[in-house]
Amino acid sequence: MSTKLGMNTTTADSVAATVASLGLGLEAIDEEVRLARLVSLNPLDFLLNPGALILTPASIGIAMSVSADITNARAQLDYLVEKLRQEATQQNQVSNSLVSTDPGWFAPGPTAKKPEDVTPFDEAIDVFGIFSKISDYVGIVGGVFDAVEKWWKNLPPGVTKVVKAVTKVGKFIPFIGIGFSITSTVLDWDNDNVWGNVRNIIGVGLDAASIVAAVTLVPPLTPVGAVIEGTLLGVGLAWDVMDVAWDAHDDGDWKFPWE
């Protein structure tokens, strides 16, 4: 309890208003530092913030300490402002009590409790932001899937019919392709040409990948699946062309100009 009665409650309100106006700024700075830390530690956050620079390892620890300082300062501010208002209210009640039997004399003192400081280690929880933010990422992916599904449903019926027919037939093509690849790998097997065998096995691997990736051709993922399958097809074709050219080179059918 103070020795002087009569602190004006408007004084406490004025301090509270100032603190409130500054609180948002402190929150924004804290958020900047937090994001800097996340971007530096979490590859997903880094990817979600194109062009972001990352903190040096030592600075990551310092940033954790900065966040702890700001968090503590804000918590202490809340506590002190509450305490000041309670003090002012109490003094005001007491000041307005003319005789010692007036209820104001029994007004309770400040009850605000000083908060415990957080440590930089508490801030380290964000080190595992990759886990704590999983729900965010799941939400983002879910949103993309929803958008794709909506897009698929809104396509003209003729288009979806054609795509379904093509995928119905097309899904067998990789199986035929891998059959040919395995057959040619076995028939072309040459113990004296290890690299040639490896090339053929890689060709089989690409065909196998296209079979696995066929699951993405199921609507509504069809557009995404088409891109994946198209990419695998392109890589597979390029690999086959390279393989044929290499075989021809090994057989002496052609030489590089410098050979």
Next chain:
Amino acid sequence: MNLSDAMFAIAAGQLRSTAATLDAQIAQLRDTQEWRGPDADKFFQEWETDVTGKLHAAAMKLDALALIPFL
């Protein structure tokens, strides 16, 4: 968001400015002597140590932050 040394310098400046405003506010309360005594002294001391002191410390640390330049 593009992190940069300049951004941290600005943030450090904002923290110092915030601390100065809070200091001024509380100095005004102290100067009016509306509230005196041990409770008041403790309040002012906590304000300086736990609030403005921490904000100044955070600003100093922000000055020391460094980014990896080649990314």
